Amino acid sequence: MPRFLFDFVEGGADDEVTVHANRRAFGDYSFRARTLVDVSTRDLSTTLLGQPLALPVILGPVGLAGLLAPRGEVLAAEAAARKETVFVLSTMSVCTIEEVAAAAPASRWFQLYIWKDREVTRSLVERARAAGYSALCLTVDVPDMGNRERDVRNGFVVPPRPTPSNVLDLLLHLGWVMRMTRSPRATFGNFLDTKALSRRDAVSVAGYTSRQFDQSVTWADVEWLRGLWPGPLVLKGITTAEDARRAVQHGVEAIVVSNHGGRQLDGLPGALDVLPEIVEAVEGRAEIVLDGGVRRGSDVVKALALGARACMIGRPFLYGLAAGGQSGVELVLELLRKEIDRTLLLLGCPRVAQLDASYLRGPEGAHAGSEIQRAALKRLAG
Numbered sequence: 001m002p003r004f005l006f007d008f009v010e011g012g013a014d015d016e017v018t019v020h021a022n023r024r025a026f027g028d029y030s031f032r033a034r035t036l037v038d039v040s041t042r043d044l045s046t047t048l049l050g051q052p053l054a055l056p057v058i059l060g061p062v063g064l065a066g067l068l069a070p071r072g073e074v075l076a077a078e079a080a081a082r083k084e085t086v087f088v089l090s091t092m093s094v095c096t097i098e099e100v101a102a103a104a105p106a107s108r109w110f111q112l113y114i115w116k117d118r119e120v121t122r123s124l125v126e127r128a129r130a131a132g133y134s135a136l137c138l139t140v141d142v143p144d145m146g147n148r149e150r151d152v153r154n155g156f157v158v159p160p161r162p163t164p165s166n167v168l169d170l171l172l173h174l175g176w177v178m179r180m181t182r183s184p185r186a187t188f189g190n191f192l193d194t195k196a197l198s199r200r201d202a203v204s205v206a207g208y209t210s211r212q213f214d215q216s217v218t219w220a221d222v223e224w225l226r227g228l229w230p231g232p233l234v235l236k237g238i239t240t241a242e243d244a245r246r247a248v249q250h251g252v253e254a255i256v257v258s259n260h261g262g263r264q265l266d267g268l269p270g271a272l273d274v275l276p277e278i279v280e281a282v283e284g285r286a287e288i289v290l291d292g293g294v295r296r297g298s299d300v301v302k303a304l305a306l307g308a309r310a311c312m313i314g315r316p317f318l319y320g321l322a323a324g325g326q327s328g329v330e331l332v333l334e335l336l337r338k339e340i341d342r343t344l345l346l347l348g349c350p351r352v353a354q355l356d357a358s359y360l361r362g363p364e365g366a367h368a369g370s371e372i373q374r375a376a377l378k379r380l381a382g
């Protein structure tokens with residue numbers, strides 16, 4: 001893929017401190033393995049909001065995935081269905097809510113951003129409901145986009161177009177150019193009225209979001225959504241116990257502990273660092289999903305041992321999608337499935353449902369969360 005797209009996917013906000021913190025946090029935990037346990041059969045299955053998952057990994061919402069492969073969101077949703085897991089469609093997708101629903105029988109959630117124009121927001125929710133999405137996932141950490149300096153430097157705009165600064169990049173990636181131009185025209189139908197754009201118009205994603213996204217969204221809007229959406233409600237982007245408690249008070253069915261893959265507020269701790277305080281605050285009253293920096297099956301096992309029910313992945317499946325379309329995404333899920341399976345085998349824990357903090361040794365260092373983490377680990381270990 002062209003460099004400007006790779007940078008959009010791989011990059012984070014400001015100095016990308018939080019991007020790196022996400023990975024580091026997994027390294028801060030090590031395993032406490034048990035031996036002489038019968039691990040001849042293993043069970044990776046679980047449920048999320050009542051839906052069965054063959055493995056505790058779901059595909060998170062990512063905007064513009066359809067720029068990585070033609071009909072990218074449809075391909076990813078089909079891959080999730082084949083691997084018996086959930087696909088979360090972003091509001092900012094290239095394929096529309098209806099296209100993905102028609103093509104993919106997967107368990108699908110719809111991720112919502114709240115527009116200043118509440119009629120647009122209401123219509124997105126109603127379309128998702130009519131198209132049979134099973135849960136509504138409200139992302140709460142994007143009142144506006146983080147400062148993605150790679151995108152600024154690259155002059156990244158949507159729909160992508162040749163400019164003096166990216167023409168060489170495009171020429172060096174003619175395979176991508178051919179794939180995209182041969183495929184049906186990208187629609188951006190959820191969020192951009194491409195018919196209203198003249199051929200030469202294009203918008204920077206940051207400029208677009210700051211015009212459209214509502215910075216005045218509060219907990220009252222969670223109540224408003226409750227009235228519009230009859231199914232399970234998920235809040236994505238929670239990083240403190242205070243917000244997690246509040247989410248539970250508002251009756252949300254699930255929380256995604258997430259710093260948006262380090263793309264929003266730079267300086268947040270790693271997602272795994274904040275998981276214990278949230279698990280403690282929620283006390284089992286909502287299901288917890290974790291994302292940010294999940295790259296190995298062992299990362300998933302650590303998150304589950306600390307109390308998450310499943311993990312979401314973002315960039316890993318996007319790279320599978322860019323490299324190999326639907327089968328690339330399936331391969332990413334298969335690699336994670338095999339790695340989780342082998343980790344359970346060697347850890348002496350045959351079922352993901354059996355994982356708890358007694359399988360982990362916590363961070364010993366003095367970094368900020370460690371006291372809370374130790375307390376939560378002690379509590380989880382019973």
Ligand SMILES: Cc1cc2nc3c(=O)[nH]c(=O)nc-3n(C[C@H](O)[C@H](O)[C@H](O)COP(=O)(O)O)c2cc1C
Pocket residue numbers: 008009010022060061062063064090091092111139236258259260261262263291292293294312313314315316
């Ligand atoms: C290219 C890209 C686009 C994203 N778009 C969205 C989005 O539209 N909505 C959303 O809630 N999160 C979005 N995210 C955040 C992901 O859902 C997820 O929180 C994050 O990617 C997890 O970190 P990981 O990439 O390290 O797995 C996006 C992430 C990436 C990499």
Ligand SMILES: CC(C)CC(=O)C(=O)O
Pocket residue numbers: 062063064092142145205209260263
């Ligand atoms: C198109 C963007 C607003 C999607 C997003 O949330 C992100 O890039 O992190």
